[in-house]
Amino acid sequence: MRLFIAFTVPQNVITCVNQAQEQVKQVLRADRWQPTKNLHITLHFLGEIDEGLLPEIIRDMEMVCSIIKPFTLSLGRFGVFPEKGNPRVLWIGLKGNQEVMQQLHLLLGKRLERHQEIMIDKRSYHPHITLARGPETKEQASLPLADWSHRFLPEYHPSWKVEEIILFRSELLPTGAVHTPLHTSKLGDTTNL
Structure with missing residues (x-):
């Protein structure tokens, strides 16, 4: 099973991201655009x-979630991976309670890496919402990310409360990836320990 752990974003944020993505499509081509039905913020790809x-x-998820309280996030700015050279991924970053989100990522990673079968990514964690893979400007110039953040994202960034994390199965089909939730753990919940 191809698995990842993530949290989802509410419909008002999806709408905002979708509007930004549609505007960026007017000035950018990409190998693949992320469908809005698959928008999520990955904590760990397993x-x-x-x-x-x-x-x-699931036990690891429950244990970590029992000590992490719900926290608030909002949309940040456009960014790319890697930051230098040819970008492979275009994304929107996050603002809000980054400290708690980083703690959630770190603690969950510590629990998961105890299993020999799971290889945890050791790179610095940059939470984001992926918009496109293989982005390339139509003018072949560098991506004007600061300008796009100003032009394509609303002045008021919708915020939301993260209250749960989800274990997803990802199936790669010719029509695109299908993400199926397998388990949900509630933040701050100690009843499942």
Whole structure:
């Protein structure tokens, strides 16, 4: 099973991201645009995992969520990976309670890396919402990210409260990725320990 742990964004934020994405499409071409039905913020990509490990992963999620309280986020600015050279991913970053989100990412990673089958990404965590893969400006110039953040994102950035994390199965089909939720853990919930 190809798995990842993430949290989703509410409809008003999806609408805002979709509007920004549609405007960027007017000035940018890309190998692949992220469909709005798949918008999420990844905490950890687990890769191909044996189904027998699911109970342990769920236990890890429950344990970490029991000590992390819900927190608030809002949309940030446009960015790319990598920051230098040819960009491979165009995204919108996040503002808000970054400290709690980083703590959630770190603690969950510490729990998950105890399993030999799971390889945790050790790079610095930059939470984001992916918009496109293989972005390339029509003018072949560098991406004017600061200008896009000013022009294509609303002055008022919608905020939302993150209250749960979700374990997803990702199936790569010819029509695109299908993400199926397998388990949801509530932040601040100690009833499942």
